[in-house]
Amino acid sequence: MKAEILLPLPVPGTYTYLIPPDMEEEAVxxxxxxxQFGRKKLYTGLxxxxxxxxxDQLKMIRDILDDEPVIxxxxxxxxxxxAEYYCSFLGDVMNAALPAPLKIDSETVLQLNVDHDYDEMxxxxxxxxxxxxxxxxxxLTWGDIQEILQKKSINKNVNELIDAGMVDVKEKALRKNTHETVKTLMWAAEYRDNQKAVMEQVSRSKKQTRAVLAFxxxxxEKKPPISRYEVMTKSDTDHATIRALIKKGILLETKIKKNFLGELIFRKGMLPPLVDFQKKALAEMEQAFESTPVVLLEGVTGSGKTRLYLEWIRRVKEAGQQILFMIPEIALTTHIIHRLEAIFESDVIVYHSRVSEKSRMEAYHSVRFGAPLVIGTRSALLLPFQNLGLIIVDEEHDRSxxxxxxxxxxxxxxxxVYLALLSDARVILGSATPSLESLVNVQEGKYGHVMMKERFGLMEMPEIQIVDMRQVQMSEEQAEIGFSPQLLQAIHQMLDAGRQVMVFQNRRGFAPVFLCDHCGHVxxxxxxxxxxTYHKFSEKLQCHYCxxxxPVPKECPSCHFWSMKMYGMGTEKLxxxxxxLLPDATIDRMDYDTASGRKRxxxxxxxxxxxxxxxxxGTQMIAKGLDFENVGLVVVPRADQLFSFPDFRSAENALQMLRQVSGRSGRKKEKGQVLIQTYNPDHPVIQSLMSGDDRGFYQQELEERKVFRFAPYYRMVKVTFRNKNRKKNTQVAYExxxxxxxxxxxxVSVPVEPLVSYINHYYLLDVFVKLHRNRKEGTFFRKRLNHFIxxxxxxxxxxxxxxxxNVDPI
Ligand SMILES: Nc1ncnc2c1ncn2[C@@H]1O[C@H](COP(=O)(O)OP(=O)(O)OP(=O)(O)O)[C@@H](O)[C@H]1O
Ligand SMILES: [Zn+2]
Incomplete structure (x- = not known):
């Protein structure tokens, strides 16, 4: 018998291996x-x-690693x-899906040859x-040696040792502890209280005697369970010894699941009754699910989308199915995780790229055994759900x-959406500012659509005011920071009233540009x-790309005058x-620099x-999902930065960002305010924001996207060429x-340079292709592209x- 084996490598296709006859039954x-793959390497395949x-030519499978299938x-x-849709390799997907401990691979290891005498001299x-x-x-591993010698190329040195017969090179599989279950031992009934009978049974074997005494x-010494492993270590025996004891009927073996997170209990009072408009939305969702598995829940900020999600979580859990609650990005959503964790009495599985390998394994197996709820980022989609009933995609418009x-x-x-389709599950896409992709799917009848236009607790939507910066007179001090008198006054008033203020500035660091006043050198x-970008705290200049x-230059590196000045504004300087300007106020900052770690x-x-x-x-970090009750004012001093990107999505994103950040204001207590400064008050984004209804804006955007053949009407693919040799790069891109x-x-677009076209010594060029949204064209394109590559x-x-x-680039 032969098996088709998938390897966690970026190679096309799978490989065929022979199944050794004694493993045929186990191989499923x-x-x-x-x-073994290649000359020496060992891999975990699936x-x-x-x-x-x-x-005849086929290699044998060396070992089967699982008792139960992992997928x-x-x-x-x-x-x-x-793999197909996103033009990547199946091995890449496997790599992303399985936690590291499930993927052993081999490392070159050097061992001392103990039989060899040599003279150190x-x-x-x-x-x-x-x-x-x-x-x-x-x-020592290859990596250890590189570290010891403080250099990369160690071949020569290693060969010297091998030639001298001093060391052996060993290709060793690292079989990490992957066992989701623990094997435990107990006395068989007839031997339980009969030590004497036991000793008689084992008297002929020293090892068995030792094992029995250790047990x-x-x-x-301790409460059960006692694992097989503990007994083996304590008695210095091996699997064969224990197997013999089991065979003799002295010990019994059972398996227990390790750290299984299988419960989901709502804390008391955490599901307050729905209010009328929420009940109405719930009923509409029920109805929408009758005809389509995907529903877009569009609810203004503070309408209680989270409350509705919880309602569905409860229902799906009661039906005995699993739920995946997706959030866009871990760093920005600690707050949401906290909110959700406070709701459940039981432990909740949190899954994202930054949880420890141990937690990832735990999550993987818990999900495999049917754990009801996972909160996670996109990678959680690759967990082995058994009985998925619902996926919630919170802030579905988010680019992350x-x-x-x-x-x-x-x-x-x-x-x-695709996974739900396969699993016969439902999807709720939630947002206050839906993506155009989802809106088009609604228009085409593919998704259901439910709206909530009210805020919970009869809170009014915040009042949005625009400051037309073309008309504003500012003192020098005000001009430096770019805060108009009106804006400063609003802040003062709010602080006097005992309420809090958020300032949104989408650029971190102190000053974006450091330039010479004399010759203009940047x-x-x-x-x-x-x-x-100048960072004052670290007193350094930092590149935000690499x-x-x-260090900060004292004199201009070009004209050597002492004339270096900072221009522009980042969060730190702001x-x-x-x-x-407000010496008595307590101010804090939240951006990539101050909030890198979870603790901070x-x-x-x-x-x-x-x-x-x-x-x-703060930067966009403060725009997402924060639910603070005392915020009375949100200010955006430089709104123009948001829609001046040369990107066809920039208007859509600017509106989403401004709506989201505005939504942090006046969520409880009193109505909130929003102040936005701009030099383009007539810009469609600003106009739409003011009107409170984004339909017109979205419709206009969609018309344009259709005319210019952009997403969501066309499926876009970006092929990026990245090379240190500019000529070679350009040549192949044109080919x-x-x-x-x-x-x-x-x-197909001619090769274009991205906004930053030289990063970390690599030249970049993009070729864009716009495809019709059908499977046939997708398949055809993939064939052509792969052929070329x-x-x-x-x-x-x-x-x-x-x-x-990059398919569907953002
Ligand atoms: N039925 C309800 N009973 C009690 N409190 C509620 C109810 N619905 C919502 N709330 C409260 O109202 C506030 C806003 O709700 P929630 O955060 O769910 O809104 P949201 O639509 O998710 O907002 P955003 O899009 O801004 O994240 C929360 O503090 C929430 O606890
Ligand atoms: Zn750089």
Whole structure:
């Protein structure tokens, strides 16, 4: 028998291996196996197919690693769809789906050859360092050695040691502890209180005697369960010993699940009754689900979308099905997780890229055993749900749902819809500012649509005022920070009334540009074609693309005058200036620099929610989902920055951002205010914001998207060429352009430079293709593209040439 094996590698297709006869029974779909791939490497693969027959040339499966399959066919179908739709490899999807401990691979390991005598004096310095370390550690990996020698190329040194016969190179599989179950032991009934009978049974074997004595001691020392492993370690015996004891009927073995998070209990009072308009929305959702599995819940900020989600969570849980609650991005949504965790008495599974490997494993297996609720980012879609009933996609418009790197570059919302389709589950897409993608699906009748236009507690929507900056006179001090007198007055009033203020500034750091007043020289990053941002706290210039830092130059690097000045405004500078204008106010800042760690982020949020902070300055981090009751004013001093990006989505995003951030104002207690400063008060985004109804704006946007053949009407694909050699990069990009033009005509763009086209010493070029939204065209395009990529990579010197495919780029 042969098995089709999927490997966690970016290679097309699967590989066929022979199943050793004694493993045939055990070999079933979805179990992991250990196989050799390439000359020496060992990998964990996954059985994704079994067929009869043999093949002389085929390698054997070395081992089967699971008792139970880790995925089922339905999960594999989802993986296949994802790989196909997003033009990536199945191995990439496997890699993203399985927690690291489920993917052993081999590492080169050096061991000391104990039978070999050598004279240390004969060794070169580097070789001596290695042998010295080996005598202490027994084993070193390639990485360890690189660290010890402080260099990358260690081949020569290692070879020297091998040639001298001093070390052995061993290819060793790292079998990490992956067992979701623990094997535990207990006395068989007839031996339970009969130590004497036991000893008689084992008297002929030293090992068995030791094991039995160890088990007896353990029973006395601690409460059950006692694991097989504990007994083996304590008695210094092995699996065979324990197996013998089981066979003799002395010990019984059972398996228990490790850390299974299977409960879901609502804390008392956490599901307050729905109010009338929420009840109405719930009924409408029920009705919408009759005809479509996907419903867009469009509710203004503060309408209680979360309350409705909870209602559905309760229902689906009672029906015995699983629920996935998706949030866009972990750093920005700690607050939401806290809110949800407060609602449940039981532990909730939280799953995202930053939880520990241990928690990921726990989550993986709990979900596999049917745990009812997972809160997670897009990667949670790849968990092995058994009985999925509902996926909630909160803030469905959020761009962070799209994976940028590495492959598969999938969209969390769209993949959720597909997964639900496969699993016969429902999807709720929730937002106060839905994406155009979802609105079009509503218009085309694919999704249901339910609106909530009121805020909970009869709170009125905040009043939005525009400050026309073309008309404003400012003092020098005010001009420096860019706050009009009107804006400052509003802040003063709000603070006097004991309420809090949020200031939205979409740029972090102190000052975006550091330039010479004399010759105009701008300090640029050496690796990227962007100017560096001054960070006052660290007293350094930082590149926001590659994160490299530079000291602040005293004189101009170009004309050598002492004339370097800072221009522009970042959150850090804004906070400082605001403090000098309002010396008595307590101000805090929330951005990538201050809220990088979870602890720091939490501290900022707690202080603000306890009213210890009066003003919170922040980037888009403060726009999302925060629910603070005492915020009376939200100000946006520089709204124009938001819609001046050269991107076809910038108007849509600007409106979403401004609505979201406005929505933080006046959520409880009294009506809130929003003040927006702009030089373009007639801009459609501002006009729509003022009118309170975005339909007209969306319709206009959609018309334009249709005319210019953009998403959501067309499926866009971006192919990025990334190379240190500019000429080579440009040449291949143009080749692709011409090649695709033959099939797709003017729906292929000439290679264009992205906004920042040189990052970290790499030149970047993008080719855009606009495809019709049907499967046939998708398949055809993928074939063409793969053909091209294969051809390029087969050229001498091009095997590593990078072409990054991004379907539905954001
Ligand atoms: N039926 C209800 N009973 C009691 N409190 C409610 C109810 N519905 C909503 N609330 C409260 O109203 C506030 C706003 O609700 P929620 O945060 O769910 O709104 P939202 O629509 O998710 O807002 P956003 O889009 O801004 O995140 C919350 O503090 C919530 O606890
Ligand atoms: Zn840089």
């Amino acid at each position: 779909f979805g179990k992991r196996v250990e196989v 059985i994704v197919g079994i067929e009869s027959g043999t093949g 089922r066919e339905i999960h594999y179908r989802f993986w296949k769809w994802m 004969d060794l070169e310095d580097d070789a001596f360092l290695i042998s010295d370390a080996l005598s202490i550690q027994n084993e 007896t001691t353990l029973r006395r 749902y799209k994976q940028l790197n590495p492959a598969p570059r999938y969209h969390g919302r769209d993949s959720a 300090v640029q990053c050496d690796s990227c074609d962007v100017s560096m 994160r490299k830092e530079k 906070e400082e200036h605001l403090q000098s 982020l939490e501290r900022i949020l707690t202080r603000f929610s306890n009213n210890e902070t009066q003003i919170l300055v 692709l352009y011409h090649y695709l033009q033959a099939s797709f005509g003017d729906r 294969r051809e390029v990579k087969s050229r001498p010197g091009f095997s590593n040439f990078r072409m990054i495919v």
